[in-house]
Amino acid sequence: MEILTGNELMSGATVYLDSAGTWVEELQKARVFGKSDLEAKEAAIAATKRTGRINSLEVETVTVKDGRIVPDRLREHIRATGPTAPVFDRQHLDEDGHVSI
Amino acid sequence: MAQTSPLKFAQSQPDHARAGAIMALNGMFDDMDALGVLRHAVTELLPADLAIVSSFGADSVVLLHIVAQVDRALPVYFLETGKHFVETLAYVETLKETLGLSNVVALRPDPRDIARFDPDGTLWETDPDSCCHIRKTEPLDATVSGFGGWVTGRKRFQTTERGVLPHFELTSDDRIKVNPLAYFSDADITTYKLKYGLPEHPLYNMGYKSIGCAPCTSVVAEGEDPRAGRWRGLNKKECGIHFDFNGAIAKPMAAQELNLYKDGKFIADPFRAWAEGDDPGSVRYTHIPLPVFLANREAVLANPHPVGLLVSPGDNVELVRDDLGRFASVAINFPGFTDGRGYSSARLIAERYGYQGELRAVGDVLADQVPLMARCGITTFLVRHEPTKKALADGKLATVDLFYQPVGKTEVPVGTRPFLRRAVEKV
């Protein structure tokens, strides 16, 4: 399974595409694309690119365990929560950082 | 009309001797000897194989007056597009009568084309290129094939892209174009008209300086380029008949947008890109890729037409150092803006080899690289990126005009340090 993630233009904050087509901060709200959602995923990527507001757009593989989205890569865990050493909170979106497709 | 030419034009290979002979004619006549040029063409070069196309526009009377002095029976084709001002149609009759022209032939568009492509007569509005094509190019194509040469009323001054225009030209399909008025200026035309008391086009004094079909012609303001009134606002400059500089009569120049930034403004590009199958010995207004030039050096050097050189990343400009003077234009290709090899090529060509002609950037030419290119000696920019065009057109390029390096030939020293430079003027 896959999610779409990227960094918002203004703040650079890590964001995820949710089911409503909005780019949000919370990994757990991310829309999970299954194998049969290929077209929807491609459409979402294309629509996102058209906004010009999400950089470093990536498809990340995840597994869903007990209803929670768990990224396969350590990198994504760190992106979701912030640096582990020294520990810092992740970057947050500003007022004007909300992007929808 | 389809007369057989006394010259055999159907050769597959360009005849360099012939090309050379034609080019040599250009030295035979005084710049302003339009009559001599036309007489030679009619009597010596292409007897009974020469025709003229006239728009019967504001300046047409001068050429037609010269024609009348040489041969009143010379075929004069007039494109009856169906879109002319009534004043133009009246003017045709006036000139036939005044000058005694006995062989004026109206060429009309194929009714089937009109029915198919322009049933309601508004094609000029939506697609002026296609409108010109069916009303001008197609009717002419059929006729032109019957003649070995054409007389045109083109003048060097008319538009920027006509900067170099000889009396005699050999086109890529081996026809001869005769341009008796090549060296005439706007003032020469006016003087000539006054001297012989020639009738003006009725619209001329109403402010129309270049007159074509009614829908696509507007009044030209005082001091404006006379042709600025044609296709005003339609981003189109040549109708595709006169020429695209590359051949005789060609397809409409769909790409004839004003993409070439030169001397502070955008103009149409007289050059076109090299295409597969082009012949380096006979192309004109084409940038010949450097490796093609090297492989065909003799042929290119013998090519009588204005040609350019295309320098791409990886090309060794050292190898053409001594031949650069042959080219009217050298294009530095930036296939992607992150490939910076072109900057070195440009500096070598402009600074070290002292190339004096037009040095232009083509390819991925973007606003933020234009200042760097300019510093490296590039003077002309073929721009396709719209925001870049806008920034250049508006003079709003964000630049740093102070330089820490002595680069190029135009920057001037400034400040106390020996290397410091600043721009002479904005790009």
Add this chain to the structure above:
Amino acid sequence: MYRYDEFDAAFVRERTQQFSDQVRRRLSGDMSEDQFRPLRLMNGLYLQLHAYMLRIAVPYGTVSSRQMRMLAHIARSYDRGYGHFTTRQNIQFNWPKLRDIPQILADLASVEMHAIQTSGNCIRNITTDQFAGAAADEIIDPRPVAEILRQWSSLHPEFSFLPRKFKIAMTGATTDRAAIRFHDIGLQATTNDLGEIGWQVWVGGGLGRTPMIGKLLSGYVAHEHLLAYLESTLRVYNRYGRRDNKYKARIKILVHEEGIESIREQVEAEFAEVKGGVLTLPQAELDRISAYFAAPQYELVNARSVDVAREKILNPFYGRWLERNLNAHRQPGYVSVTISLKPVGGAPGDATDTQMEVVADLAQRYSFDELRVTHEQNLVLPHVKVTDLPAIYEVLVKNGLADGNAGQITDIICCPGLDFCALANARSIPIAQELTRKFESPERQAEIGDLKIKISGCINACGHHHVGHIGILGVEKKGTELYQITVGGDATEKAAIGDILGHGFVAEEVPNAIERLVNTYIARRESPAEPFIAAYRRLGKEPFKEALYGAN
């Protein structure tokens, strides 16, 4: 220090305005991210894992008190109260917002600083010996020439889109503290037969995926021809460097593939055309720039040695700090002081806004307003009177900056790694933290002596792992971070690339693996005077391989 004149100030101001316009066009949609990226990179703006990162140039590592205070201001106002000093003698901020960047650049411009060419495929910040102008072993202060190179390379129109980035390092001393053999071009001050000072030019050194030691391109280039020589070298690289593969685009690959003789031939041919032209550096200009770097008005004091042994008894912490963190100065009665940014359990190279201000105050009061950033991610007070050391130490202690560990096992170079960096494959800061905890004991560190550990979180080697006496490279294998250990690297004039001795270790095993290497060294060294790297050279790989992986 160099001071901007009107031209420099106007240049940076125009550049700042230009970038503001570029940001505006990006936000308006006139520019795509693909078009914007190279431009923002040329202004030091990256997009990392969590946020943007702004890298600010500290030309040849020299910074004034006023500038350091501005960096503190930026940390506090636009970031999260800290900055990270890098192995390129720069500083980077990890959390700025795009909209603030133009203002940050304007703030920097007000103190004669910028972020120009701290990234991108252009000539990067020119680095040098952190003790330049102070060191006792110096032939010439490299900073005037470094400043001239900075100017020449700033927004060079021909060299703004090179095949890849281009790093120049230089040293005027006999001991190489600037790792010049591991740069695209390394400049080493030297003298010719007439005794005139000029530059040896080394080319094609580098770390990363394919570590290479630089090769001698020219044995002597006079000051006046240096710009022409470098322009010639850069032109050869710009024209012929590979662009088909980003991993093979550095000049080291060109030198490697074509051979140093061929490159030298090409550079010399180009140099023959350029030499004696507009790039000739007049002596008057060199003199004028050199005047900015004239020695400060030292007090004439008697040479005074510090009785470290006595101080160690009185206050072991202070004594060890004296022993490790001072460097011999050319002026009698003065020393250069290294301020360690490597506290136990800290992130190497990080300093808080308060620490930056404290250090700025110290520099103003005790070091003629001047500070240095080292490529080993520490700070330096270059010109300190020996008699001022106790007062300085006291302030450092109060602000967590008094670690007396310079050059020791806990003075670790470390890249930001996977905690911040978009390129990284593994974390590196946690490894550094664990190692400093493991070797926390000052007595233990003293027993080990000089030992440089360098950690990178990916093959790009920002943490210089190839040239660590012990190098640690983080890689990712099947979702797990693994750490490859190399031994025997050396960044100095005895340049060497570390040897890989075997398979990698998971993070938890790394501290013990390092300890086994250290114990082997201690057991096998000739005497405590034989440092780790010398012992490794003498003993060879085998004992260390056995330490890591056991006997066969």
